[in-house]
Amino acid sequence: MDDQICPRCKTTKYRNPSLKLMVNVCGHALCESCVDLLFLKGAGSCPECNVPLRRSNFRVQLFEDSMVEKEVDIRKRVLRDFNKKEEDFDSLRSYNDYLEEVETIIYNLANNIDVINTNKRIEQYKKDNREQILKNKTKLSKEELELENMLEFEKAQEELRKKELMKLEEEEKKKKLRDKEALIDELMFSTEDANNIVQTFAQQAQATKEEFKLPPPVTRATQFSTGIEFGQQAFLPLPKVDEGEPFVYKAPVVEMDGPVPPSWQQLEDAGYLKHVRGETAQDRAGGYRANISCLRALQEALVGLYHVSERTELFDCAEG
Template identity: 55%
Template structure:
Protein backbone atom coordinates (compact mmCIF):
# COMPACT_ATOMS: atom_id res chain seq x y z
CA UNK A 1 0.00 0.00 0.00
CA UNK A 2 2.99 2.37 0.53
CA UNK A 3 3.60 2.31 -3.27
CA UNK A 4 0.20 3.86 -4.02
CA UNK A 5 0.55 7.35 -5.48
CA UNK A 6 -1.57 10.02 -7.13
CA UNK A 7 -0.63 10.20 -10.85
CA UNK A 8 -1.07 14.01 -10.87
CA UNK A 9 0.57 15.36 -7.71
CA UNK A 10 2.78 12.27 -7.15
CA UNK A 11 1.84 12.12 -3.46
CA UNK A 12 2.42 8.63 -2.06
CA UNK A 13 0.94 6.71 0.84
CA UNK A 14 4.41 6.67 2.40
CA UNK A 15 4.70 10.46 2.43
CA UNK A 16 1.09 11.05 3.42
CA UNK A 17 -0.45 8.16 5.42
CA UNK A 18 -3.85 9.91 5.19
CA UNK A 19 -3.80 9.80 1.37
CA UNK A 20 -7.18 8.84 -0.10
CA UNK A 21 -7.33 7.76 -3.74
CA UNK A 22 -10.60 8.23 -5.60
CA UNK A 23 -11.77 6.47 -8.77
CA UNK A 24 -14.51 7.13 -11.31
CA UNK A 25 -16.16 5.10 -14.06
CA UNK A 26 -12.98 5.10 -16.19
CA UNK A 27 -11.02 3.34 -13.46
CA UNK A 28 -8.13 5.85 -13.25
CA UNK A 29 -7.36 7.10 -9.75
CA UNK A 30 -6.73 10.58 -8.33
CA UNK A 31 -6.16 11.71 -4.78
CA UNK A 32 -8.95 13.50 -2.96
CA UNK A 33 -7.21 16.89 -3.12
CA UNK A 34 -6.69 16.67 -6.89
CA UNK A 35 -10.33 15.68 -7.39
CA UNK A 36 -11.48 18.74 -5.43
CA UNK A 37 -9.11 20.95 -7.42
CA UNK A 38 -9.80 19.64 -10.93
CA UNK A 39 -13.55 19.07 -10.54
CA UNK A 40 -14.43 22.19 -8.61
CA UNK A 41 -17.12 22.96 -11.21
CA UNK A 42 -18.60 19.47 -10.84
CA UNK A 43 -17.38 17.99 -14.13
CA UNK A 44 -14.20 17.57 -16.15
CA UNK A 45 -12.10 15.08 -18.10
CA UNK A 46 -9.85 12.26 -16.93
CA UNK A 47 -6.17 13.19 -17.20
CA UNK A 48 -5.22 9.77 -18.61
CA UNK A 49 -8.05 8.81 -20.99
CA UNK A 50 -9.93 12.16 -21.44
CA UNK A 51 -13.29 10.53 -20.58
CA UNK A 52 -15.86 13.11 -19.34
CA UNK A 53 -16.35 12.64 -15.59
CA UNK A 54 -18.54 14.12 -12.87
CA UNK A 55 -17.44 14.99 -9.34
CA UNK A 56 -20.29 13.16 -7.60
CA UNK A 57 -19.36 9.88 -9.34
CA UNK A 58 -15.96 9.68 -7.64
CA UNK A 59 -15.71 7.13 -4.85
CA UNK A 60 -13.01 5.92 -2.47
CA UNK A 61 -10.64 3.38 -4.03
CA UNK A 62 -10.84 0.08 -2.13
CA UNK A 63 -8.28 -2.02 -4.05
CA UNK A 64 -4.63 -1.28 -4.79
CA UNK A 65 -5.05 -2.02 -8.50
CA UNK A 66 -7.33 0.51 -10.21
CA UNK A 67 -8.12 -2.12 -12.89
CA UNK A 68 -9.62 -4.38 -10.22
CA UNK A 69 -11.56 -1.38 -8.90
CA UNK A 70 -12.95 -0.67 -12.35
CA UNK A 71 -13.89 -4.30 -13.00
CA UNK A 72 -15.60 -4.60 -9.60
CA UNK A 73 -17.68 -1.46 -10.24
CA UNK A 74 -18.72 -2.63 -13.73
CA UNK A 75 -19.55 -6.11 -12.43
CA UNK A 76 -21.84 -4.68 -9.74
CA UNK A 77 -23.72 -2.59 -12.28
CA UNK A 78 -24.09 -5.44 -14.78
CA UNK A 79 -25.25 -7.96 -12.17
CA UNK A 80 -28.07 -5.64 -11.12
CA UNK A 81 -29.72 -6.34 -14.48
CA UNK A 82 -28.26 -9.77 -15.30
CA UNK A 83 -29.64 -11.19 -12.06
CA UNK A 84 -31.05 -14.55 -13.11
CA UNK A 85 -30.53 -17.62 -10.93
CA UNK A 86 -29.92 -21.22 -11.87
CA UNK A 87 -33.56 -22.10 -11.19
CA UNK A 88 -34.60 -19.68 -13.98
CA UNK A 89 -33.11 -21.98 -16.62
CA UNK A 90 -34.28 -25.36 -17.86
CA UNK A 91 -30.79 -26.87 -17.92
CA UNK A 92 -27.39 -26.32 -16.38
CA UNK A 93 -25.88 -25.79 -19.82
CA UNK A 94 -28.16 -22.81 -20.48
CA UNK A 95 -27.24 -21.31 -17.11
CA UNK A 96 -23.52 -21.74 -17.82
CA UNK A 97 -23.92 -20.09 -21.25
CA UNK A 98 -25.71 -17.20 -19.55
CA UNK A 99 -22.87 -16.79 -17.03
CA UNK A 100 -20.33 -16.89 -19.86
CA UNK A 101 -22.19 -14.09 -21.66
CA UNK A 102 -22.13 -12.02 -18.47
CA UNK A 103 -18.38 -12.52 -18.08
CA UNK A 104 -17.82 -11.53 -21.72
CA UNK A 105 -19.82 -8.32 -21.21
CA UNK A 106 -17.85 -7.44 -18.05
CA UNK A 107 -14.54 -8.18 -19.80
CA UNK A 108 -15.41 -6.07 -22.85
CA UNK A 109 -16.57 -3.09 -20.80
CA UNK A 110 -13.53 -3.29 -18.51
CA UNK A 111 -10.99 -3.48 -21.33
CA UNK A 112 -12.76 -1.21 -23.84
CA UNK A 113 -13.44 -3.99 -26.39
CA UNK A 114 -16.44 -3.51 -28.72
CA UNK A 115 -17.85 -0.89 -26.35
CA UNK A 116 -20.73 0.33 -28.50
CA UNK A 117 -21.87 -3.16 -29.48
CA UNK A 118 -21.62 -4.39 -25.88
CA UNK A 119 -23.59 -1.42 -24.56
CA UNK A 120 -26.29 -2.00 -27.17
CA UNK A 121 -26.45 -5.65 -26.13
CA UNK A 122 -26.91 -4.66 -22.48
CA UNK A 123 -29.63 -2.11 -23.31
CA UNK A 124 -31.44 -4.61 -25.53
CA UNK A 125 -31.36 -7.21 -22.75
CA UNK A 126 -32.76 -4.69 -20.25
CA UNK A 127 -35.66 -3.85 -22.58
CA UNK A 128 -36.52 -7.48 -23.37
CA UNK A 129 -36.32 -8.70 -19.74
CA UNK A 130 -37.79 -5.77 -17.80
CA UNK A 131 -40.29 -7.91 -15.91
CA UNK A 132 -37.84 -10.64 -14.87
CA UNK A 133 -35.23 -8.06 -13.83
CA UNK A 134 -37.79 -6.28 -11.64
CA UNK A 135 -38.98 -9.55 -10.08
CA UNK A 136 -35.48 -10.82 -9.37
CA UNK A 137 -34.52 -7.51 -7.78
CA UNK A 138 -37.52 -7.67 -5.49
CA UNK A 139 -37.06 -11.34 -4.74
CA UNK A 140 -34.28 -12.12 -2.32
CA UNK A 141 -33.19 -15.72 -2.03
CA UNK A 142 -33.26 -17.52 1.30
CA UNK A 143 -29.47 -17.78 1.39
CA UNK A 144 -29.09 -14.01 1.00
CA UNK A 145 -31.57 -13.39 3.81
CA UNK A 146 -29.70 -15.79 6.10
CA UNK A 147 -26.41 -14.15 5.19
CA UNK A 148 -27.76 -10.70 6.00
CA UNK A 149 -29.05 -11.97 9.36
CA UNK A 150 -25.64 -13.46 10.15
CA UNK A 151 -23.88 -10.22 9.23
CA UNK A 152 -26.29 -8.18 11.35
CA UNK A 153 -25.81 -10.51 14.34
CA UNK A 154 -22.04 -10.40 13.93
CA UNK A 155 -22.09 -6.60 13.80
CA UNK A 156 -24.22 -6.45 16.95
CA UNK A 157 -21.82 -8.77 18.80
CA UNK A 158 -18.81 -6.72 17.69
CA UNK A 159 -20.50 -3.48 18.73
CA UNK A 160 -21.42 -4.88 22.15
CA UNK A 161 -17.86 -6.13 22.69
CA UNK A 162 -16.50 -2.74 21.64
CA UNK A 163 -18.80 -0.98 24.12
CA UNK A 164 -17.79 -3.34 26.92
CA UNK A 165 -14.08 -2.80 26.21
CA UNK A 166 -14.52 0.98 26.04
CA UNK A 167 -16.44 0.98 29.34
CA UNK A 168 -13.66 -1.06 30.95
CA UNK A 169 -11.03 1.36 29.63
CA UNK A 170 -12.96 4.37 30.97
CA UNK A 171 -13.38 2.68 34.34
CA UNK A 172 -9.66 1.94 34.58
CA UNK A 173 -8.82 5.54 33.64
CA UNK A 174 -11.10 6.91 36.39
CA UNK A 175 -9.67 4.46 38.90
CA UNK A 176 -6.08 5.45 38.05
CA UNK A 177 -7.00 9.13 38.35
CA UNK A 178 -8.53 8.55 41.79
CA UNK A 179 -5.46 6.63 42.94
CA UNK A 180 -3.19 9.40 41.71
CA UNK A 181 -5.22 12.08 43.48
CA UNK A 182 -5.28 10.03 46.69
CA UNK A 183 -1.50 9.58 46.54
CA UNK A 184 -0.96 13.33 46.05
CA UNK A 185 -3.29 14.14 48.98
CA UNK A 186 -1.47 11.70 51.28
CA UNK A 187 1.93 13.09 50.29
CA UNK A 188 0.73 16.64 50.94
CA UNK A 189 -1.18 16.22 54.23
CA UNK A 190 0.10 13.01 55.88
CA UNK A 191 2.85 13.02 58.50
CA UNK A 192 4.16 9.58 57.40
CA UNK A 193 7.40 9.25 55.39
CA UNK A 194 7.01 9.62 51.64
CA UNK A 195 8.54 6.22 50.81
CA UNK A 196 6.12 4.52 53.23
CA UNK A 197 3.13 6.30 51.62
CA UNK A 198 4.27 5.34 48.09
CA UNK A 199 4.83 1.71 49.09
CA UNK A 200 1.39 1.53 50.72
CA UNK A 201 -0.29 2.92 47.60
CA UNK A 202 1.58 0.50 45.34
CA UNK A 203 0.42 -2.39 47.52
CA UNK A 204 -3.20 -1.18 47.33
CA UNK A 205 -2.99 -0.79 43.53
CA UNK A 206 -1.60 -4.31 43.07
CA UNK A 207 -4.29 -5.80 45.32
CA UNK A 208 -7.02 -3.99 43.34
CA UNK A 209 -5.57 -5.33 40.08
CA UNK A 210 -5.72 -8.87 41.45
CA UNK A 211 -9.35 -8.42 42.50
CA UNK A 212 -10.37 -6.94 39.14
CA UNK A 213 -8.68 -9.79 37.26
CA UNK A 214 -10.58 -12.30 39.39
CA UNK A 215 -13.87 -10.55 38.65
CA UNK A 216 -13.27 -10.64 34.87
CA UNK A 217 -14.92 -13.31 32.81
CA UNK A 218 -13.41 -16.78 32.98
CA UNK A 219 -15.35 -18.25 30.09
CA UNK A 220 -15.17 -18.13 26.34
CA UNK A 221 -18.11 -16.87 24.29
CA UNK A 222 -19.12 -20.52 23.80
CA UNK A 223 -19.59 -20.97 27.55
CA UNK A 224 -16.50 -23.14 27.99
CA UNK A 225 -14.36 -22.25 30.98
CA UNK A 226 -10.87 -20.96 30.28
CA UNK A 227 -7.95 -23.18 31.25
CA UNK A 228 -10.02 -26.38 31.21
CA UNK A 229 -8.40 -29.15 29.21
CA UNK A 230 -11.38 -31.43 29.48
CA UNK A 231 -13.86 -28.84 28.19
CA UNK A 232 -14.73 -30.97 25.17
CA UNK A 233 -16.00 -34.47 25.63
CA UNK A 234 -13.82 -37.11 23.94
CA UNK A 235 -15.35 -38.55 20.79
CA UNK A 236 -15.27 -42.32 20.70
CA UNK A 237 -14.47 -43.67 17.25
CA UNK A 238 -17.24 -45.72 15.71
CA UNK A 239 -15.88 -48.56 13.59
CA UNK A 240 -18.27 -50.51 11.42
CA UNK A 241 -16.98 -53.37 9.34
CA UNK A 242 -13.40 -53.80 8.25
CA UNK A 243 -10.87 -51.06 9.03
CA UNK A 244 -9.48 -49.34 5.94
CA UNK A 245 -5.93 -50.27 4.99
CA UNK A 246 -3.95 -48.39 2.35
CA UNK A 247 -2.70 -50.25 -0.70
CA UNK A 248 -0.66 -48.62 -3.51
CA UNK A 249 -2.57 -47.68 -6.65
CA UNK A 250 -1.95 -49.98 -9.62
CA UNK A 251 -2.14 -48.22 -12.98
CA UNK A 252 -2.96 -50.34 -16.05
CA UNK A 253 -1.67 -48.39 -19.04
CA UNK A 254 -1.80 -51.22 -21.65
CA UNK A 255 1.81 -50.36 -22.50
CA UNK A 256 5.41 -50.74 -21.29
CA UNK A 257 6.39 -49.54 -17.84
CA UNK A 258 7.89 -46.06 -17.89
CA UNK A 259 11.34 -45.59 -16.30
CA UNK A 260 11.59 -45.04 -12.54
CA UNK A 261 12.51 -41.62 -11.12
CA UNK A 262 16.22 -42.34 -10.65
CA UNK A 263 16.58 -43.49 -14.29
CA UNK A 264 14.84 -40.33 -15.50
CA UNK A 265 17.40 -38.28 -13.58
CA UNK A 266 20.49 -40.32 -14.58
CA UNK A 267 19.89 -41.61 -18.12
CA UNK A 268 19.41 -38.34 -19.95
CA UNK A 269 15.63 -38.23 -20.19
CA UNK A 270 15.67 -34.60 -19.03
CA UNK A 271 17.95 -33.37 -21.83
CA UNK A 272 15.06 -31.96 -23.87
CA UNK A 273 12.83 -30.93 -20.92
CA UNK A 274 12.76 -27.27 -19.87
CA UNK A 275 14.33 -26.81 -16.45
CA UNK A 276 12.04 -25.65 -13.66
CA UNK A 277 12.38 -22.01 -12.56
CA UNK A 278 12.97 -20.98 -8.95
CA UNK A 279 9.30 -19.96 -8.60
CA UNK A 280 8.14 -23.34 -9.95
CA UNK A 281 10.45 -25.28 -7.63
CA UNK A 282 9.16 -23.21 -4.70
CA UNK A 283 5.66 -24.40 -5.62
CA UNK A 284 6.76 -28.06 -5.67
CA UNK A 285 7.16 -28.48 -9.44
CA UNK A 286 10.14 -30.30 -10.96
CA UNK A 287 11.10 -30.96 -14.57
CA UNK A 288 11.00 -34.70 -13.88
CA UNK A 289 7.22 -34.45 -13.31
CA UNK A 290 6.69 -33.15 -16.84
CA UNK A 291 8.98 -35.86 -18.21
CA UNK A 292 7.11 -38.61 -16.35
CA UNK A 293 3.80 -37.28 -17.65
CA UNK A 294 5.09 -37.22 -21.24
CA UNK A 295 6.45 -40.78 -20.98
CA UNK A 296 3.18 -42.05 -19.50
CA UNK A 297 1.20 -40.54 -22.36
CA UNK A 298 3.69 -41.91 -24.93
CA UNK A 299 3.67 -45.47 -23.59
CA UNK A 300 -0.03 -45.63 -22.72
CA UNK A 301 -1.97 -47.95 -25.06
CA UNK A 302 0.99 -49.30 -27.06
CA UNK A 303 0.04 -52.90 -26.18
CA UNK A 304 -3.69 -52.34 -26.65
CA UNK A 305 -5.31 -54.75 -29.11
CA UNK A 306 -8.84 -54.79 -30.47
Protein backbone atom coordinates (compact mmCIF):
# COMPACT_ATOMS: atom_id res chain seq x y z
CA MET A 1 0.00 0.00 0.00
CA ASP A 2 2.92 2.36 0.70
CA ASP A 3 4.26 1.75 -2.83
CA GLN A 4 1.10 3.19 -4.39
CA ILE A 5 2.04 6.84 -4.37
CA CYS A 6 1.54 9.63 -6.88
CA PRO A 7 5.02 10.94 -7.92
CA ARG A 8 3.68 14.46 -8.49
CA CYS A 9 1.59 15.28 -5.40
CA LYS A 10 3.10 12.51 -3.17
CA THR A 11 -0.35 11.32 -2.09
CA THR A 12 -0.36 7.69 -0.91
CA LYS A 13 -3.04 5.06 -0.77
CA TYR A 14 -2.68 5.06 3.03
CA ARG A 15 -3.61 8.72 3.42
CA ASN A 16 -6.26 8.63 0.68
CA PRO A 17 -7.92 5.19 0.39
CA SER A 18 -9.91 6.37 -2.66
CA LEU A 19 -6.72 7.23 -4.56
CA LYS A 20 -7.01 6.18 -8.20
CA LEU A 21 -3.73 5.92 -10.10
CA MET A 22 -3.66 6.21 -13.89
CA VAL A 23 -0.91 5.26 -16.32
CA ASN A 24 0.06 6.32 -19.85
CA VAL A 25 2.24 4.90 -22.61
CA CYS A 26 5.44 5.69 -20.72
CA GLY A 27 4.40 3.45 -17.81
CA HIS A 28 4.63 6.11 -15.08
CA ALA A 29 1.59 6.59 -12.86
CA LEU A 30 -0.26 9.73 -11.83
CA CYS A 31 -3.31 10.15 -9.65
CA GLU A 32 -6.57 11.23 -11.26
CA SER A 33 -6.39 14.75 -9.79
CA CYS A 34 -2.88 15.32 -11.12
CA VAL A 35 -3.95 14.13 -14.57
CA ASP A 36 -6.74 16.73 -14.60
CA LEU A 37 -4.33 19.48 -13.49
CA LEU A 38 -1.73 18.39 -16.04
CA PHE A 39 -4.10 18.89 -18.97
CA LEU A 40 -5.74 22.14 -17.86
CA LYS A 41 -3.77 23.93 -20.58
CA GLY A 42 -4.52 21.27 -23.18
CA ALA A 43 -1.13 19.47 -23.24
CA GLY A 44 1.32 17.99 -20.75
CA SER A 45 4.34 15.79 -20.27
CA CYS A 46 5.28 13.09 -17.80
CA PRO A 47 6.82 14.58 -14.60
CA GLU A 48 9.39 11.75 -14.46
CA CYS A 49 10.55 11.22 -18.07
CA ASN A 50 9.17 14.37 -19.83
CA VAL A 51 7.52 12.24 -22.54
CA PRO A 52 4.66 14.16 -24.27
CA LEU A 53 1.36 12.68 -23.15
CA ARG A 54 -2.24 12.71 -24.35
CA ARG A 55 -5.27 12.82 -22.10
CA SER A 56 -7.02 10.07 -24.11
CA ASN A 57 -4.16 7.61 -23.54
CA PHE A 58 -4.49 7.61 -19.75
CA ARG A 59 -6.24 4.62 -18.21
CA VAL A 60 -6.83 3.31 -14.69
CA GLN A 61 -3.89 1.31 -13.33
CA LEU A 62 -4.87 -2.34 -12.86
CA PHE A 63 -1.59 -3.70 -11.45
CA GLU A 64 0.35 -2.36 -8.47
CA ASP A 65 3.59 -2.45 -10.45
CA SER A 66 3.52 0.22 -13.18
CA MET A 67 6.12 -1.75 -15.18
CA VAL A 68 3.71 -4.66 -15.46
CA GLU A 69 1.04 -2.24 -16.62
CA LYS A 70 3.40 -0.84 -19.23
CA GLU A 71 4.41 -4.29 -20.50
CA VAL A 72 0.77 -5.40 -20.80
CA ASP A 73 -0.05 -2.31 -22.85
CA ILE A 74 2.99 -2.80 -25.12
CA ARG A 75 2.23 -6.50 -25.55
CA LYS A 76 -1.33 -5.77 -26.70
CA ARG A 77 -0.10 -3.13 -29.15
CA VAL A 78 2.67 -5.32 -30.62
CA LEU A 79 0.55 -8.48 -30.93
CA ARG A 80 -2.02 -6.59 -33.01
CA ASP A 81 0.51 -6.58 -35.86
CA PHE A 82 2.60 -9.65 -34.97
CA ASN A 83 -0.43 -11.90 -35.31
CA LYS A 84 0.93 -14.88 -37.22
CA LYS A 85 -0.15 -18.38 -36.24
CA GLU A 86 1.78 -21.63 -36.21
CA GLU A 87 0.14 -22.74 -39.46
CA ASP A 88 1.72 -19.74 -41.23
CA PHE A 89 5.21 -21.25 -40.88
CA ASP A 90 6.87 -24.16 -42.64
CA SER A 91 8.40 -25.61 -39.47
CA LEU A 92 8.11 -25.42 -35.72
CA ARG A 93 11.63 -24.01 -35.55
CA SER A 94 10.64 -21.01 -37.69
CA TYR A 95 7.58 -20.40 -35.51
CA ASN A 96 9.67 -20.49 -32.33
CA ASP A 97 12.15 -18.03 -33.84
CA TYR A 98 9.26 -15.73 -34.67
CA LEU A 99 7.94 -15.91 -31.07
CA GLU A 100 11.43 -15.17 -29.75
CA GLU A 101 11.64 -12.12 -31.98
CA VAL A 102 8.28 -10.85 -30.70
CA GLU A 103 9.33 -11.29 -27.06
CA THR A 104 12.61 -9.44 -27.77
CA ILE A 105 10.69 -6.48 -29.22
CA ILE A 106 8.33 -6.37 -26.23
CA TYR A 107 11.24 -6.57 -23.78
CA ASN A 108 13.14 -3.77 -25.50
CA LEU A 109 10.14 -1.43 -25.54
CA ALA A 110 9.17 -2.22 -21.94
CA ASN A 111 12.71 -1.58 -20.65
CA ASN A 112 13.59 1.36 -22.98
CA ILE A 113 16.34 -0.59 -24.76
CA ASP A 114 17.17 0.63 -28.30
CA VAL A 115 13.65 2.05 -28.67
CA ILE A 116 14.29 3.89 -31.96
CA ASN A 117 15.68 0.87 -33.80
CA THR A 118 12.99 -1.37 -32.32
CA ASN A 119 10.23 0.91 -33.60
CA LYS A 120 11.91 0.96 -37.02
CA ARG A 121 11.96 -2.82 -36.89
CA ILE A 122 8.23 -2.89 -36.18
CA GLU A 123 7.46 -0.45 -39.02
CA GLN A 124 9.54 -2.48 -41.45
CA TYR A 125 7.73 -5.67 -40.44
CA LYS A 126 4.34 -3.98 -40.92
CA LYS A 127 5.43 -2.77 -44.34
CA ASP A 128 6.72 -6.18 -45.46
CA ASN A 129 3.77 -8.17 -44.09
CA ARG A 130 0.86 -5.79 -44.63
CA GLU A 131 -1.30 -8.29 -46.51
CA GLN A 132 -0.59 -11.12 -44.04
CA ILE A 133 -1.43 -8.87 -41.07
CA LEU A 134 -4.77 -7.82 -42.59
CA LYS A 135 -5.57 -11.41 -43.52
CA ASN A 136 -4.88 -12.69 -39.99
CA LYS A 137 -6.93 -9.89 -38.45
CA THR A 138 -9.98 -10.90 -40.47
CA LYS A 139 -9.42 -14.64 -40.17
CA LEU A 140 -10.62 -16.33 -37.01
CA SER A 141 -8.54 -19.15 -35.67
CA LYS A 142 -10.08 -22.58 -35.15
CA GLU A 143 -10.32 -22.07 -31.36
CA GLU A 144 -11.98 -18.67 -31.73
CA LEU A 145 -14.45 -20.11 -34.25
CA GLU A 146 -15.43 -22.94 -31.88
CA LEU A 147 -15.80 -20.46 -29.04
CA GLU A 148 -17.96 -18.18 -31.18
CA ASN A 149 -20.23 -21.10 -32.14
CA MET A 150 -20.58 -22.09 -28.49
CA LEU A 151 -21.47 -18.51 -27.52
CA GLU A 152 -24.05 -18.29 -30.31
CA PHE A 153 -25.59 -21.60 -29.21
CA GLU A 154 -25.75 -20.48 -25.57
CA LYS A 155 -27.22 -17.13 -26.61
CA ALA A 156 -29.95 -18.84 -28.65
CA GLN A 157 -30.71 -21.21 -25.76
CA GLU A 158 -30.92 -18.26 -23.36
CA GLU A 159 -33.33 -16.39 -25.64
CA LEU A 160 -35.49 -19.49 -25.98
CA ARG A 161 -35.43 -19.99 -22.22
CA LYS A 162 -36.49 -16.37 -21.63
CA LYS A 163 -39.43 -16.76 -24.00
CA GLU A 164 -40.51 -19.98 -22.28
CA LEU A 165 -40.15 -18.32 -18.90
CA MET A 166 -42.27 -15.33 -19.93
CA LYS A 167 -44.92 -17.67 -21.34
CA LEU A 168 -44.99 -19.78 -18.17
CA GLU A 169 -45.16 -16.68 -15.96
CA GLU A 170 -48.11 -15.35 -17.96
CA GLU A 171 -49.94 -18.68 -17.71
CA GLU A 172 -49.13 -18.91 -14.00
CA LYS A 173 -50.56 -15.42 -13.39
CA LYS A 174 -53.79 -16.34 -15.18
CA LYS A 175 -54.01 -19.60 -13.23
CA LYS A 176 -53.47 -17.79 -9.91
CA LEU A 177 -56.17 -15.27 -10.78
CA ARG A 178 -58.64 -18.05 -11.61
CA ASP A 179 -57.75 -19.95 -8.42
CA LYS A 180 -58.20 -16.76 -6.37
CA GLU A 181 -61.65 -16.15 -7.82
CA ALA A 182 -62.58 -19.79 -7.29
CA LEU A 183 -61.41 -19.62 -3.65
CA ILE A 184 -63.51 -16.52 -3.00
CA ASP A 185 -66.57 -18.13 -4.54
CA GLU A 186 -66.00 -21.32 -2.53
CA LEU A 187 -65.69 -19.39 0.73
CA MET A 188 -68.83 -17.38 -0.03
CA PHE A 189 -71.19 -20.16 -1.09
CA SER A 190 -69.80 -23.40 0.41
CA THR A 191 -71.00 -24.81 3.73
CA GLU A 192 -67.71 -26.62 4.49
CA ASP A 193 -65.10 -25.52 7.04
CA ALA A 194 -63.15 -22.47 5.82
CA ASN A 195 -59.81 -23.87 7.05
CA ASN A 196 -60.28 -27.05 5.02
CA ILE A 197 -61.15 -25.03 1.93
CA VAL A 198 -58.07 -22.82 2.30
CA GLN A 199 -55.81 -25.84 2.91
CA THR A 200 -57.17 -27.59 -0.20
CA PHE A 201 -56.56 -24.55 -2.37
CA ALA A 202 -53.04 -24.16 -0.91
CA GLN A 203 -52.19 -27.73 -1.97
CA GLN A 204 -53.54 -27.03 -5.44
CA ALA A 205 -51.42 -23.87 -5.65
CA GLN A 206 -48.28 -25.85 -4.72
CA ALA A 207 -49.08 -28.41 -7.42
CA THR A 208 -49.55 -25.57 -9.92
CA LYS A 209 -46.16 -24.12 -8.95
CA GLU A 210 -44.47 -27.47 -9.63
CA GLU A 211 -46.32 -27.75 -12.93
CA PHE A 212 -45.04 -24.39 -14.18
CA LYS A 213 -41.50 -24.99 -12.99
CA LEU A 214 -39.03 -24.28 -15.80
CA PRO A 215 -36.81 -27.23 -16.80
CA PRO A 216 -33.04 -26.83 -16.40
CA PRO A 217 -31.21 -25.23 -19.36
CA VAL A 218 -29.71 -27.47 -22.02
CA THR A 219 -25.93 -27.44 -21.90
CA ARG A 220 -23.94 -28.17 -25.01
CA ALA A 221 -21.29 -30.84 -24.68
CA THR A 222 -17.74 -29.58 -25.20
CA GLN A 223 -15.82 -32.80 -24.69
CA PHE A 224 -16.03 -36.55 -25.16
CA SER A 225 -16.79 -38.98 -22.33
CA THR A 226 -13.04 -39.65 -22.10
CA GLY A 227 -12.37 -36.00 -21.21
CA ILE A 228 -10.86 -35.05 -24.59
CA GLU A 229 -12.23 -31.71 -25.80
CA PHE A 230 -13.78 -31.31 -29.22
CA GLY A 231 -11.24 -30.28 -31.83
CA GLN A 232 -8.34 -32.03 -30.12
CA GLN A 233 -6.66 -35.13 -31.50
CA ALA A 234 -7.48 -38.27 -29.54
CA PHE A 235 -4.57 -40.13 -28.01
CA LEU A 236 -3.66 -43.57 -29.30
CA PRO A 237 -3.95 -46.46 -26.81
CA LEU A 238 -0.75 -47.30 -25.00
CA PRO A 239 0.84 -50.63 -25.88
CA LYS A 240 0.49 -53.33 -23.25
CA VAL A 241 3.63 -54.16 -21.33
CA ASP A 242 4.25 -57.54 -19.72
CA GLU A 243 4.69 -56.72 -16.05
CA GLY A 244 5.19 -60.32 -14.87
CA GLU A 245 3.22 -62.14 -12.23
CA PRO A 246 0.41 -60.18 -10.55
CA PHE A 247 0.98 -59.00 -7.02
CA VAL A 248 -0.39 -61.25 -4.26
CA TYR A 249 -0.81 -59.81 -0.80
CA LYS A 250 0.68 -61.77 2.09
CA ALA A 251 -0.09 -60.81 5.65
CA PRO A 252 3.09 -59.89 7.55
CA VAL A 253 4.23 -62.18 10.36
CA VAL A 254 4.91 -60.21 13.54
CA GLU A 255 7.34 -61.72 16.06
CA MET A 256 5.81 -60.82 19.42
CA ASP A 257 8.16 -62.73 21.78
CA GLY A 258 5.33 -62.48 24.26
CA PRO A 259 1.70 -63.49 24.95
CA VAL A 260 -0.67 -63.50 21.98
CA PRO A 261 -2.75 -60.28 22.05
CA PRO A 262 -6.54 -60.65 22.22
CA SER A 263 -8.73 -60.45 19.11
CA TRP A 264 -11.20 -57.65 18.34
CA GLN A 265 -14.09 -59.66 19.79
CA GLN A 266 -12.13 -60.54 22.94
CA LEU A 267 -11.41 -56.87 23.53
CA GLU A 268 -15.11 -56.19 23.81
CA ASP A 269 -16.09 -59.40 25.65
CA ALA A 270 -13.31 -59.21 28.25
CA GLY A 271 -14.04 -55.56 29.09
CA TYR A 272 -10.77 -54.04 27.87
CA LEU A 273 -12.59 -51.14 26.25
CA LYS A 274 -14.13 -50.05 29.56
CA HIS A 275 -10.84 -48.41 30.53
CA VAL A 276 -10.31 -46.66 27.17
CA ARG A 277 -11.94 -43.37 26.18
CA GLY A 278 -14.62 -43.96 23.59
CA GLU A 279 -14.38 -42.16 20.27
CA THR A 280 -16.59 -39.22 19.34
CA ALA A 281 -18.11 -38.52 15.93
CA GLN A 282 -15.20 -36.19 15.13
CA ASP A 283 -12.70 -38.92 16.15
CA ARG A 284 -14.39 -41.47 13.91
CA ALA A 285 -14.28 -39.04 11.00
CA GLY A 286 -10.53 -38.72 11.53
CA GLY A 287 -10.04 -42.51 11.58
CA TYR A 288 -9.65 -43.00 15.36
CA ARG A 289 -11.16 -46.13 16.94
CA ALA A 290 -10.98 -47.07 20.61
CA ASN A 291 -10.35 -50.78 19.90
CA ILE A 292 -7.33 -49.93 17.70
CA SER A 293 -5.83 -47.76 20.42
CA CYS A 294 -6.46 -50.41 23.07
CA LEU A 295 -4.95 -53.24 21.02
CA ARG A 296 -1.87 -51.17 20.22
CA ALA A 297 -1.33 -50.44 23.91
CA LEU A 298 -1.60 -54.15 24.79
CA GLN A 299 0.84 -55.11 22.03
CA GLU A 300 3.40 -52.57 23.22
CA ALA A 301 3.01 -53.79 26.82
CA LEU A 302 3.33 -57.51 26.07
CA VAL A 303 5.89 -57.56 23.30
CA GLY A 304 9.29 -58.94 24.28
CA LEU A 305 8.25 -60.54 27.58
CA TYR A 306 9.52 -63.99 26.45
CA HIS A 307 12.63 -62.65 24.74
CA VAL A 308 15.89 -64.18 25.99
CA SER A 309 19.21 -62.81 24.74
CA GLU A 310 22.23 -65.04 23.98
CA ARG A 311 24.17 -63.47 26.82
CA THR A 312 21.52 -64.49 29.35
CA GLU A 313 21.50 -68.08 28.03
CA LEU A 314 25.26 -68.35 28.42
CA PHE A 315 25.06 -67.01 31.96
CA ASP A 316 22.38 -69.55 32.92
CA CYS A 317 24.48 -72.40 31.45
CA ALA A 318 27.51 -71.30 33.43
CA GLU A 319 25.55 -71.28 36.69
CA GLY A 320 24.13 -74.72 35.94
